[in-house]
Amino acid sequence: MRTLLLMLFLPIYGFGQASQNDPPSRQVIQDSIPGTSIILKDGNILFKKAYASNLEKEALSDQLYTLLSLIKGFKPNDERYRAVDQITGRLSRHNINMNKYATSDILNKPINAMVLVQLKDLKYQVIVSEISFGETYTDSLKHELTRDVMLESYITEKKGSKLRSRKVYVKLAQILNQELTDLFDLQKSNLAAEF
Structure with a gap:
């Protein structure tokens, strides 16, 4: 009987232990493209950049809210719930300036993304996540439809754990x-004169 129990529980005990070579379950996979603020974190592409300012938090919040409201396609979350230390919203159908860049095919499509602006005195940080491109296609009934294609599907490899390093993908990220x-x-915007 002991032998039977030992044979039954020994494999469960032996295989249930984690080896030292196993990565921790909460490991953060992070990669980035040098010279950019584009990072890969947990399989998601983020734009994360900190900016300096000479304004205090409340004045900075007002200036940024004005800037964001001037961006075509930006829709802030409900203003009644606007916090002094952060602004959230959605960037919808934003087109990249085609005259400014020799763009790739994907950048000709409108961008959709979630935007979070975190504010502190004299600085702010912008985090853009869930970046996708509106791709138009025609169904079998000749209806023109649009679906969002996530940026991760274009510039990641190895099941979303690594950014692609080929020149075309680096250029896209740049x-x-x-x-x-x-x-x-704020410094490059039309609001810079008000500083």
Whole structure:
């Protein structure tokens, strides 16, 4: 009987132990493209950039809210719930300036994304997540439809754990980085005269 129980529980005990070579279950997979604010974190592509300002938090919040309301396609979350330390919203159907860049095919499509702006005195951080491109296709009844294609499907490999390093993907990330950097920069905006 002991032998039977030992044979029954020994494999369960032996295989239930984690080896030292196993990664921890909460491991954060992170990769980035040098020279950009585009990062890969847990299989998601993020644009994460901090900006300096010479305004206090409340004045900075007002200026950023004005800037964001001027961005075509940006829709802030309900203003009644607007916090002083962060602004959230959605960037919908934003087109990249085609005259500014020699763009790739995917950047000709409108961008959709979630935007979070975190505020502190004299600085703010912009995090753009869930970046997708509106892709138009025709169904069998000749109806033109649009679906969102996530950026991760274009520039990641190895099941979303690594950014692709080929020149075309690096260029795509650099253009997207420059567009988003300029889009959320108070110093480069038309509001800079008010500083």
